[in-house]
Amino acid sequence: xxxxxxxxxxxxxxxxxxxxxxxxxxxxxxxxxxxxxxxxxxxxxxxxxxxxxxxxxxxxxxxxxxxxxxxxxxxxxxxxxxxxxxxxxxxxxxxxxxxxxxxxxxxxxxxxxxxxxxxxxxxxxxxxxxxxxxxxxxxxxxxxxxxxxxxxxxxxxxxxxxxxxxxxxxxxxxxxxxxxxxxxxxxxxxxxxxxxxxxxxxxxxxxxxxxxxxxxxxxxxxxxxxxxxxxxxxxxxxxxxxxxxxxxxxxxxxxxxxxxxxxxxxxxxxxxxxxxxxxxxxxxxxxxxxxxxxxxxxxxxxxxxxxxxxxxxxxxxxxxxxxxxxxxxxxxxxxxxxxxxxxxxxxxxxxxxxxxxxxxxxxxxxxxxxxxxxxxxxxxxxxxxxxxxxxxxxxxxxxxxxxxxxxxxxxxxxxxxxxxxxxxxxxxxxxxxxxxxxxxxxxxxxxxxxxxxxxxxxxxxxxxxxxxx
Amino acid sequence: xxxxxxxxxxxxxxxxxxxxxxxxxxxxxxxxxxxxxxxxxxxxxxxxxxxxxxxxxxxxxxxxxxxxxxxxxxxxxxxxxxxxxxxxxxxxxxxxxxxxxxxxxxxxxxxxxxxxxxxxxxxxxxxxxxxxxxxxxxxxxxxxxxxxxxxxxxxxxxxxxxxxxxxxxxxxxxxxxxxxxxxxxxxxxxxxxxxxxxxxxxxxxxxxxxxxxxxxxxxxxxxxxxxxxxxxxxxxxxxxxxxxxxxxxxxxxxxxxxxxxxxxxxxxxxxxxxxxxxxxxxxxxxxxxxxxxxxxxxxxxxxxxxxxxxxxxxxxxxxxxxxxxxxxxxxxxxxxxxxxxxxxxxxxxxxxxxxxxxxxxxxxxxxxxxxxxxxxxxxxxxxxxxxxxxxxxxxxxxxxxxxxxxxxxxxxxxxxxxxxxxxxxxxxxxxxxxxxxxxxxxxxxxxxxxxxxxxxxxxxxxxxxxxxx
Numbered sequence: 031x032x033x034x035x036x037x038x039x040x041x042x043x044x045x046x047x048x049x050x051x052x053x054x055x056x057x058x059x060x061x062x063x064x065x066x067x068x069x070x071x072x073x074x075x076x077x078x079x080x081x082x083x084x085x086x087x088x089x090x091x092x093x094x095x096x097x098x099x100x101x102x103x104x105x106x107x108x109x110x111x112x113x114x115x116x117x118x119x120x121x122x123x124x125x126x127x128x129x130x131x132x133x134x135x136x137x138x139x140x141x142x143x144x145x146x147x148x149x150x151x152x153x154x155x156x157x158x159x160x161x162x163x164x165x166x167x168x169x170x171x172x173x174x175x176x177x178x179x180x181x182x183x184x185x186x187x188x189x190x191x192x193x194x195x196x197x198x199x200x201x202x203x204x205x206x207x208x209x210x211x212x213x214x215x216x217x218x219x220x221x222x223x224x225x226x227x228x229x230x231x232x233x234x235x236x237x238x239x240x241x242x243x244x245x246x247x248x249x250x251x252x253x254x255x256x257x258x259x260x261x262x263x264x265x266x267x268x269x270x271x272x273x274x275x276x277x278x279x280x281x282x283x284x285x286x287x288x289x290x291x292x293x294x295x296x297x298x299x300x301x302x303x304x305x306x307x308x309x310x311x312x313x314x315x316x317x318x319x320x321x322x323x324x325x326x327x328x329x330x331x332x333x334x335x336x337x338x339x340x341x342x343x344x345x346x347x348x349x350x351x352x353x354x355x356x357x358x359x360x361x362x363x364x365x366x367x368x369x370x371x372x373x374x375x376x377x378x379x380x381x382x383x384x385x386x387x388x389x390x391x392x393x394x395x396x397x398x399x400x401x402x403x404x405x406x407x408x409x410x411x412x413x414x415x416x417x418x419x420x421x422x423x424x425x426x427x428x429x430x431x432x433x434x435x436x437x438x439x440x441x442x443x444x445x446x447x448x449x450x451x452x453x454x455x456x457x458x459x460x461x462x463x464x465x466x467x468x469x470x471x472x473x474x475x476x477x478x479x480x481x482x483x484x485x486x487x488x489x490x491x492x493x494x495x496x497x498x499x
Numbered sequence: 500x501x502x503x504x505x506x507x508x509x510x511x512x513x514x515x516x517x518x519x520x521x522x523x524x525x526x527x528x529x530x531x532x533x534x535x536x537x538x539x540x541x542x543x544x545x546x547x548x549x550x551x552x553x554x555x556x557x558x559x560x561x562x563x564x565x566x567x568x569x570x571x572x573x574x575x576x577x578x579x580x581x582x583x584x585x586x587x588x589x590x591x592x593x594x595x596x597x598x599x600x601x602x603x604x605x606x607x608x609x610x611x612x613x614x615x616x617x618x619x620x621x622x623x624x625x626x627x628x629x630x631x632x633x634x635x636x637x638x639x640x641x642x643x644x645x646x647x648x649x650x651x652x653x654x655x656x657x658x659x660x661x662x663x664x665x666x667x668x669x670x671x672x673x674x675x676x677x678x679x680x681x682x683x684x685x686x687x688x689x690x691x692x693x694x695x696x697x698x699x700x701x702x703x704x705x706x707x708x709x710x711x712x713x714x715x716x717x718x719x720x721x722x723x724x725x726x727x728x729x730x731x732x733x734x735x736x737x738x739x740x741x742x743x744x745x746x747x748x749x750x751x752x753x754x755x756x757x758x759x760x761x762x763x764x765x766x767x768x769x770x771x772x773x774x775x776x777x778x779x780x781x782x783x784x785x786x787x788x789x790x791x792x793x794x795x796x797x798x799x800x801x802x803x804x805x806x807x808x809x810x811x812x813x814x815x816x817x818x819x820x821x822x823x824x825x826x827x828x829x830x831x832x833x834x835x836x837x838x839x840x841x842x843x844x845x846x847x848x849x850x851x852x853x854x855x856x857x858x859x860x861x862x863x864x865x866x867x868x869x870x871x872x873x874x875x876x877x878x879x880x881x882x883x884x885x886x887x888x889x890x891x892x893x894x895x896x897x898x899x900x901x902x903x904x905x906x907x908x909x910x911x912x913x914x915x916x917x918x919x920x921x922x923x924x925x926x927x928x929x930x931x932x933x934x935x936x937x938x939x940x941x942x943x944x945x946x947x948x949x950x951x952x953x954x955x956x957x958x959x960x961x962x963x964x965x966x967x968x
Contacts, residue, residue: 140852180892185891185920200814201861205816205919207891208919208921250815276819278819278822281821283825284821287814287817287856288818316943316944317819346747353752355752356752357784420674422670424531450678451674454654471787474787
C-alpha cells in the first residue's frame with residue numbers, strides 16, 4: 031500500500047484547502063463548493079484558484095494557479111473540465127499538495143479510460159492521495175469540511191456523531207446525508223469516492239478502521255477492485271467495528287448499470303456476499319436498511335443473549351412484532367420468571383394478560399409503562415427490550431417517553447423503540463432517539479436490526495474463540 | 500347469511516345515531532366519542548344516552564334510555580362497562596335499532612366468553628348488526644361518521660378517497676388512519692371489528708365487495724372464523740377488486756399473542772396464505788407494506804405487461820432499483836427500440852449513456868427530464884415507468900415534478916416515483932402523489948409494489964380465461 035493511499039488526514043483534517051475552478055458564477059459547481067465551504071465554517075486557510083483570476087471570489091483570495099501560493103496545501107478540491115484535470119493535478123504535484131478531490135466527471139464511466147489513467151499516473155508520481163474522479167467529495171463535520179456541490183436548502187442538516195459513510199455513488203451519499211437529520215445517529219465522515227481511480231474501498235476501510243471518531247461504518251459499493259486486499263482489510267475491520275454494506279449491481283442487470291455509472295466491474299455477487307458475511311459485515315439490500323442497521327449499532331450495547339421482551343400499548347402491533355421476531359433466524363421470545371409474573375400481576379389491571387408480548391392496554395399512561403418497566407428491568411431472562419408506543423392512544427405522551435428514557439438509563443441492555451404515525455408521533459420519536467434509543471417505524475425493520483445486532487456480536491465472539499483456541 | 504350480518508349501510512351511512520354511555524367527563528371514552536362525532540360534522544340526528552341523564556351533553560339532547568327516543572335509530576354506539584352491555588343491547592333490540600358498535604372491551608379476549616355469547620344471542624334475537632366488542636368502531640368520511648375515542652390532535656387528518664380498511668386491531672387501525680395523511684391515497688371506510696362476535700371478516704369483505712366507493716380493500720386479520728365462507732367470499736372479491744391482507748399471528752409465538760388480544764384462534768398460516776393467494780389477495784408481512792401496496796393499486800391502471808423502464812438523476816439509485824426489479828420473480832427490464840435510442844441520443848448530453856436505467860445525470864433539470872420523457876412516452880416496449888428524482892441535486896425542483904405529471908397524463912400506463920429525502924423532498928413527493936403518482940422512498944418498496952400490481956392483474960386474466968374455457 032502506497033503512502034498516497036493511506037494518509038487521508040490531509041484530506042479530512044486539512045489545515046489548508048485550495049478550491050481549483052472556483053467561480054464567480056452562482057450556478058457553477060466551483061461556486062457552490064466554495065460557498066458551501068464558507069457556510070460550513072471551515073477555520074483553516076482557504077484559497078480559490080481560477081485561471082482568469084480576479085483578486086477574490088466570495089471574499090476568498092484568488093490565485094491563477096496553485097503554484098502561485100507560497101504556503102503548503104493539504105487539500106486541493108478540483109472542479110475544472112475533465113480535459114483540464116491532468117494539468118491541474120500536475121501543478122498540484124509540483125506544489126507538493128498532499129491530497130486532492132477530483133469532483134469532475136467524464137472519465138472511465140463514459141469510456142474515457144485514458145484520461146483517468148493520466149490521473150492515476152500523476153497521483154503516483156507525486157504521491158498525492160486522490161479521491162474520485164466523478165465524485166461528491168467529503169463531509170467532515172468536526173473539521174468543518176464540506177466539498178459537496180449541493181444547494182444547502184435542499185438538504186436537512188446532519189448531526190455530528192460517530193457513523194461514517196463511504197459511497198461510490200454521489201447522489202446516494204447526498205440522499206443519505208439528507209435523511210440522517212431524521213435518524214437517531216450522527217455523522218463522523220462522509221466520503222463519496224466515485225470512480226475510485228486511486229483511493230478505493232480498501233483504502234477507505236483501512237482509514238476508518240483506525241479512526242477513533244468512527245464507531246460504525248456504512249458502505250455503498252458498486253465494485254470491489256482489489257479482491258485479495260479487500261478480504262484482508264474486511265476481516266480486520268470486522269473485528270474492530272460493525273460495517274454495514276450494500277453492494278449495488280448484485281443482479282446481472284444491476285451490474286451492467288453499475289458499469290455505466292462508475293465504470294465498476296462486477297464480481298460474482300454470491301462470492302462477494304459470502305466474503306462480507308465471513309468478515310462480519312452486515313449486508314443490507316435497500317437504502318432504508320442501511321440506516322436501520324446504522325442506528326442500532328451506533329446506540330446499542332452488546333446484547334448478552336438473544337431473548338427479546340416486548341411491551342406494547344397496541345395489541346396488534348405486539349402480535350406483528352412477535353411474528354417479526356419469531357421470523358428471524360436467531361432471536362427468541364423471553365420467558366418471564368414466576369416472580370416477575372407475580373409482581374406484574376400485582377400492579378397491572380385485570381385486563382392485562384401477563385405474558386410476552388405484554389400488552390399494557392390502549393388506555394396505558396406513563397404510570398402503567400413505568401410500573402411495568404421497573405419490574406421488567408430486574409428480569410434476568412431478558413436480553414433485549416422492545417418498547418412499542420402507539421401515540422394515537424389517549425394516554426401516550428411525553429411522560430411515557432420520559433419513563434422509557436429513565437428505564438434505558440437503568441438497564442445495560444439494548445432497548446429498542448417502535449412507533450408509527452405522523453407529526454405527534456414523529457416529535458416523540460425524536461425525543462427517544464435523542465436519548466440514544468433507536469426507534470423504528472415498522473416491526474419488521476426493528477426485528478431485522480436486532481437480529482443483525484445479535485448476529486454481529488455472536489460472530490465476533492466466535493471468531494475470538496477461534497483465535498484463542 | 501343472516502340479515503343482521505349483511506346490511507351494514509345502517510352502520511356506515513346512518514340517518515340517526517345514539518351514543519350510549521355518553522359522558523360529561525372529558526376523559527371518559529363516551530365523552531371523546533361524542534366530541535369526535537360532533538367534530539366530524541355528522542349531519543344526521545344525534546342522541547346521547549346516559550342513565551343518569553341530564554338534559555344535554557355537549558349540546559346534544561340526552562336521554563336516560565334508548566327506549567325513550569321516539570324516532571327510529573340506525574346506529575347505537577355502545578361505550579358502557581362490559582357487564583352493562585347485554586342489558587343496553589337488549590334495550591336497543593326492543594327499540595328496533597338496526598346496528599350497534601360495541602366499543603367496550605373485557606369479553607372473550609380476557610376469557611369472558613359467556614358475556615360475549617350473550618351479545619351474540621341478543622344480536623340474533625333482534626336482528627341487530629353488531630360490530631365488536633373490543634373495537635374502535637368505524638370512520639366513514641363521506642357520511643362524516645367517526646366513532647373513534649382517540650384525541651384528534653394526535654392523528655393527522657386522513658383524506659377522502661377509495662381505499663377501505665378493515666382491522667381486527669383497533670390500534671393498528673388508528674395508526675394506519677394517522678399515516679394515511681402522508682400517503683398518496685384517501686380513505687373510503689375504516690372498520691375496526693375487534694372480537695368479531697357477530698360481524699366478522701366474511702361479512703365485511705362481502706359488504707366492501709359491493710361498495711361502489713371502495714376501489715381497494717386493506718385487511719388486518721388475526722383470525723379467520725368461518726373458513727368455508729371465507730374461501731367463498733375471498734374468491735369472489737378477488738375478481739372484483741384488489742385486496743391487500745396482513746395476517747397477524749403467522750408464527751406460533753405470534754398466534755398465541757393474537758389469542759390473548761382478540762381471542763382469535765389461529766389457523767395454519769401456510770394454508771391461510773395459500774387461500775389468500777388463490778383468491779388473488781396481495782399478502783403483506785409488515786404494516787408499511789400494506790400502505791405501499793394500497794397506494795399503487797389505488798392509483799395505477801392495469802399494466803399491459805411486465806417490462807419496466809427506469810429514468811433517474813442518481814446513478815446509484817438507478818443501479819439499486821435495477822437490482823430490486825431484477826430480484827422480483829415477475830418483472831423484467833424493458834429494451835428500447837433502435838429508433839427511441841437514436842432520438843434520445845440526439846437530445847441527451849454526451850455524458851448520458853442511452854440505456855435502461857437511463858441516468859439523465861446529477862445536473863439534470865426539468866428540460867432534461869422532459870426531453871427524455873417525451874421520447875419515452877412513445878416507446879411501445881415499455882409497460883411500466885419508474886421515475887427517480889433525487890431532489891438534493893441542483894436541477895431537481897417543482898418544474899421537474901410538473902414534467903412528470905404532464906407525462907403521467909399522456910401515458911395510460913403505470914408511472915411510479917421514487918425519491919428519498921427530508922423536507923424539500925417530502926414537499927415534492929406530496930406534489931406528485933396529489934397528481935396520482937404513487938411515490939416510494941425505497942427501491943425495494945417500489946419494486947415489490949409493482950411486482951404485486953403485475954401479479955394481481957395476471958391472476959385476474961388467468962382466472963378469467965379459466966372461467967371462459
